[in-house]
């Protein structure tokens with residue numbers, strides 16, 4: 001059996017197991033599990049996996065965690081919800097089939113199956129107090145990171161959780177992406193996307209995800225009574241807060257990055273990182289870190305094949321407050 005066949009078989013087994021658990025622990029929408037708490041003064045926590053079908057790295061830890069919940073080896077007095085976002089894309093081991101699900105949360109126009117599914121998952125966000133959205137990056141990442149709508153609560157929650165050192169802040173007022181965490185912002189939930197590692201199964205992602213699951217519950221238990229994040233954060237290390245400072249358009253099929261950029265590679269002001277459609281150098285206007293570099297398939301002439309992503313890379317900058 002080839003490596004890819006083994007991975008696909010493994011994904012298939014996780015999906016089947018998740019479905020079997022659904023007989024006893026079905027959540028309110030398909031492909032969700034709910035474990036109702038005995039003490040509803042504890043926050044309801046919702047862990048979302050595989051909104052992007054090929055970001056499967058959270059699965060081993062999530063499945064292990066749920067198994068322990070069922071066997072009473074994991075305990076949490078409040079309610080827990082889990083979901084597999086895009087099962088059809090998981091089976092095909094692709095990011096999405098028709099449309100990127102993570103651009104359609106709360107989208108009332110699109111009738112694509114993945115948009116409808118995003119709206120199913122909105123119900124789960126509506127129900128919860130704390131929302132953790134587990135993702136992985138397309139290209140390698142030099143370290144894991146949070147992506148959050150910039151609210152004080154989201155900042156404090158991410159800092160208190162302390163599973164990554166950097167948080168990308170999205171300004172929710174200008175955020176036009178209908179992501180799950182943008183939807184959660186609109187519903188005034190505490191929400192954090194965590195990019196674990198590059199996509200796929202790997203030990204680093206498994207360990208980190210296990211840590212996230214355990215620490216989230218621990219923190220919810222500690223904070224329960226008055227949920228005083230501010231007080232708790234006084235004793236925690238501050239994170240590096242990064243803003244999206246520069247979006248570079250993918251301005252034509254010959255626009256191209258120099259090789260080797262990862263997520264969160266340091267970049268200097270004046271550094272050339274690629275070229276645009278006309279062949280002019282792309283020069284960094286800031287000292288900062290790279291984010292979401294796009295390396296796409298190209299033909300023998302070097303032209304990008306298929307629909308172009310909107311941006312070829314984003315540059316982020318550390319802010320002091």
Ligand SMILES: [Zn+2]
Nearest residue numbers: 052055135136
């Ligand atoms: Zn993702």
